[in-house]
Amino acid sequence: MNRELLDLLVRNARQSDQDLADQLGLSAEAVAGQIAELEAAGVVRGYHAIVNEDKVEDPQVTAVIEVQVVPEREGGFNRLALRISRFPEARSVYLMSGAMDLLVFVEGRDLREISSFVSEKLAPMEGVSGTRTHFLMKTYKHRGVLMDHEDEFEKLKVTP
Amino acid sequence: MSSRSSKSPRERISRVVRDIPRSGIRDFFDIVSQRHDIISLGVGEPDFDTPWHVREATIYALEKGVTSYTSNRGLPKLRQALARYVEAQFGVAYDPDLEMLVTVGVSEALDLAVRAVINPGDEVLYHSPCYVSYAPVILFAGGVPVAVETRAEDGFRLTREALERKVTPRTRLLMLNFPNNPTGATLTPDDVRELAAFAEAHDLVVVTDEIYAELTYEGRHVSIAAEPGMKERTIFLHGFSKAWAMTGFRLGYACAPPDLTEAMMKIHQYVMLCAPILSQEAALEALRDPERDIGPMRDEYRRRRNYFVKALNDAGVPCHRPGGAFYLFPEIRSLGLSSKDFALRLLEEESVAAVPGTAFGPEGEGFLRCAYATGFAEIREAAGRIARFADRLRRT
Ligand SMILES: Cc1ncc(COP(=O)(O)O)c(C=O)c1O
Numbered sequence: 403m404n405r406e407l408l409d410l411l412v413r414n415a416r417q418s419d420q421d422l423a424d425q426l427g428l429s430a431e432a433v434a435g436q437i438a439e440l441e442a443a444g445v446v447r448g449y450h451a452i453v454n455e456d457k458v459e460d461p462q463v464t465a466v467i468e469v470q471v472v473p474e475r476e477g478g479f480n481r482l483a484l485r486i487s488r489f490p491e492a493r494s495v496y497l498m499s500g501a502m503d504l505l506v507f508v509e510g511r512d513l514r515e516i517s518s519f520v521s522e523k524l525a526p527m528e529g530v531s532g533t534r535t536h537f538l539m540k541t542y543k544h545r546g547v548l549m550d551h552e553d554e555f556e557k558l559k560v561t562p
Numbered sequence: 563m564s565s566r567s568s569k570s571p572r573e574r575i576s577r578v579v580r581d582i583p584r585s586g587i588r589d590f591f592d593i594v595s596q597r598h599d600i601i602s603l604g605v606g607e608p609d610f611d612t613p614w615h616v617r618e619a620t621i622y623a624l625e626k627g628v629t630s631y632t633s634n635r636g637l638p639k640l641r642q643a644l645a646r647y648v649e650a651q652f653g654v655a656y657d658p659d660l661e662m663l664v665t666v667g668v669s670e671a672l673d674l675a676v677r678a679v680i681n682p683g684d685e686v687l688y689h690s691p692c693y694v695s696y697a698p699v700i701l702f703a704g705g706v707p708v709a710v711e712t713r714a715e716d717g718f719r720l721t722r723e724a725l726e727r728k729v730t731p732r733t734r735l736l737m738l739n740f741p742n743n744p745t746g747a748t749l750t751p752d753d754v755r756e757l758a759a760f761a762e763a764h765d766l767v768v769v770t771d772e773i774y775a776e777l778t779y780e781g782r783h784v785s786i787a788a789e790p791g792m793k794e795r796t797i798f799l800h801g802f803s804k805a806w807a808m809t810g811f812r813l814g815y816a817c818a819p820p821d822l823t824e825a826m827m828k829i830h831q832y833v834m835l836c837a838p839i840l841s842q843e844a845a846l847e848a849l850r851d852p853e854r855d856i857g858p859m860r861d862e863y864r865r866r867r868n869y870f871v872k873a874l875n876d877a878g879v880p881c882h883r884p885g886g887a888f889y890l891f892p893e894i895r896s897l898g899l900s901s902k903d904f905a906l907r908l909l910e911e912e913s914v915a916a917v918p919g920t921a922f923g924p925e926g927e928g929f930l931r932c933a934y935a936t937g938f939a940e941i942r943e944a945a946g947r948i949a950r951f952a953d954r955l956r957r958t
Contacts, residue, residue: 406861410865421869421942424868424869424872424873425865425866425868425869425938426865426868427868557605557607557609558591558595558605559591559594559595559600559602559604559605559915560587560590560591560594560595560602560604560605560915560917561587561591561604561605561606561607561809562585562587562606562693562694562695562743
């Protein structure tokens, strides 16, 4: 697996195969082939834009929900985690160490939509023994990208 | 009222200073700074910001009130960390108390090194095209600069043959800079061995400016100081400006045998006293895990280099593939313009700033220095514009 190619895609998936190839010293065909392999092997599961919701007209509301779970005799947390994951409202679902068991990122149009998801779908689910909901107030950095363009310090244009 | 005619300020300037021409970089800077919305390939410094942990540690030091002088040689804990780093990275062991001096950039260290060993009239060999300060620093010390041309055909490597043609009984010092500004050239281990043999044969001191050492993209960087017997006659210079993206901290260091270090120290203590303490604290933090900071930047520079070299060669602008630093030095001779005219028209017609090769010595005529210490998107755009410009020149 080409780790450098993967890192480049993670940082910017919109570069052309040719540009990627010229940076890596490969041919465009080789890059296309390697990307196809990464996708086929399920290493690359998709591509998306990093959006600053504060700048969007009707921004999404995000909640981070700690979920406590009663582990099942067989399958541990997996079955329940998958059930939660199938709800489109659940954008990310993680198994955690520590005081909580699952961490669920939920997106919705407003607080009401999210709280009704939690109270009607998530909390009553069999095996869920408790939830704690935190609403996300402002995103400073997401996936390695700062959301605000700070005024950049302008360096000199010609130096020795 | 005195009838004595007084001299103009210009006439009061010392001969040595007056005779040194204005830096070609400064000329070009003045032209470029009139322009906005240009893509600049003209910078000799990283586009990356200094790693945040280094900046954060500097802020903390300032908060703690670390604002005093340090010992002339530099903070002892910094010199100890530097000694460990230089030994691990370059394979030369220096005593942090006797063989190491922390300076205000490699710039100061270059001046100290040359002044410490040159008597008026001594000849100094340096390869050209080269960094802008070499010849002036030699002249300030009363030395005689002797340029040895490096050529694109050799990948701008310095060869013993070229040196043998210029060495005389008055030659005292050899100055080296690999990886090189402005050509990006690096040396092979064999080259380094040859240069060491040359220095020994002619009993020269060697000043080696290895400020770009960590930015080496092919093979391993080899320091001439690590060659058998060379430590005794070598002044090794390094700093934080390039690999750590810390140009504004102004921090460098010199390593040399005790007597040579003491000689440089004599000048340093009176003209500089010490390097800024905050920058020394920053450097200490930068040495915590250098590869973690430098590795990702080096990888990015290498990818940009790969892209840019190919784009220029594909556009019919011949460019050797440099092994280090962050400069390309394409040959534009065949396009029918001098370096300066090419750079001016490229700026005028395509809003791309690159430095004429002649800013780095007359040997740079026919070349252009294009720094790739700028974002990939800009390099991509600039490469396209250079290709378009070259195409236009060929058709007219
Ligand atoms: C070859 C070379 N030596 C020395 C310097 C100056 O470095 P410093 O910032 O450490 O003074 C530069 C900066 O461009 C350089 O390219």
